[in-house]
Amino acid sequence: MTLSALTMEKQKIRLGLCTLAVSLVALTLKMLAWWLSGSMALLSDALETVINVVAASFALAALHISNLPPDLNHTYGHGKVEYLSTVIEGILVVVTACGIFYAAWTHWKAPNTDLAAWQGVMFNALGGLVNLVWGLTLLRQGRRINSPAVIASGHHIIADVWTTLILIIGVSLIPLTGFYRLDAILSALIALNVLRVGFSVMRASIAGLMDEVPDPASLQKIAEIIASHGGGALQAHDIRARRSGTHYFIDFHLVVPGATRVSEAHAICDCVENALKAHFGPDVTTIHVHIEPESHLLPEGVPIP
Template sequence: MTLQKKATIISSSTATVLIVIKLFVGILSGSVAVLASAIDSVLDLIVSAFNYFAITKAEQPANKKFNYGKGKIEALAAVIEGTVITVSGLFIFYTAIKKAIKSEPLEYLGDSIMVMVISLALTIALVLFLNYAAKKTRSMVVKSDALHYKTDVLSNGAILVSLVLIQVTGFEMIDSIMGVVISIYIIHSAYEIIRDGVYILLDASLDEEVVEKIRNFILEEKEISDFHYLKTRKSGNTNFVDVHLVFSPGISLLRAHYAGDRIEEKIKELIPNEEWVINAHLDPYDDSEMNDTQPIKMD
């Protein structure tokens, strides 16, 4: 089993444990913050289960129907996850406002505080593992899951602080205020997840730092006089690079081929634990003006 799949299974298991204890104490205490956190954990479980499905599909090899594989399903999963997070944030916001208007008293504060301490400890441990898995695999799904649970760490910590303050001061409006703050933060964090997923679905280029290094590798190759139509994109764990390399007209095909190979090897070393598909078109002269392909406008 791959590390990506293990990460989603551990996420799902952790979410299940948190759902049980949060719902039980949240219903008893009537704390909107604890109940909101329980609902968030339910969504965590749904998202983690979907992520497992997405990773399973993304890892399938290319075939006759899907020539480039199914890597983009990870980006689609990230967009769905971000949308789910946004919806949960909106629900928490609504619940917090409703709680403030009705002014319902809190009960079992001690139990609620204990639940949030346990929840915070489990979530911190999960985030540490997901961060490790994300760095090792560079999977967008795992990265999104890690970011999601990071927001849970902050929200659980905020809820814990609010419950302690309520127990000390007796000012129960803190519960609703904290619920509103948490909801706004959750919605804000979801934006980044959705944005990154949409960028990949729309074939956005690789990070500018990576693209600049690719340009430098090409320019450093003494056999190449120029290049054009450099295009990059990402799909799942695979990076795609297309470029036209310009050589002197008299160069042999073998020398041009070796030069292209040297550049490809350097590019692959940029992120060695990811797949690279590099398509280099060898030109004996600069044909960019004659080519029907429209040149890319660089800002």
């Protein structure tokens, strides 16, 4: 069952506020972990969480803007601001990774031999647990409401959890092995993971900004709906679709018999459009259909029984 646009707006704003609050809690725990331990690796983890806080703030602003109705300057709405928000998040992630690399190199040359690893690990684990619960929640809710910004935040937070798990193991080994440069190595590994997540986030967001087509399954579903609800038409071709935030834009050519009246062709279009909106959501789907005579049949078109 699809959610109404108003319901999705409320849920995205609520998720954005909760993400900001959870990120602040996790940041507090991780900064405390670094302060107690003196570990550069734990500080690097805290710096990554700072990005989560900044990203949550950007996402919240983006969600507010994306919910604004279309206007004279933005006739297709403001949905793409969600992609812009995640691009900014990706850039911040890359900048942070560079800073962590520099700090890791500094601590490699002059390692800190006065670590209180156990205390830091305990508070860092608490921060990781908070992030794990909330990251899984964001992924589930983001897919349910089709929000790229919410899904990106979920992936970023889950990546942070994996970082925390590695750190718990690694930092715990430092006092046992006496290999204090392991702290710098762990920091460098965090930076690499941060870069991986940052590029992944930017890749998905740039694809949205460039109107990359939806996944093949969605396009196949559109073709199936047209074929099964286009009774009276002969064929559909040039089927195209794109997403702008949570909004779908679909257009295609519909070939009808030459003797079809305008009112009959209009009724066929209404039937197809209603079926598509029932599947993707009536409030978040815009459809444009171009009617053509049977002389415009194409070999690669989708036949309509």
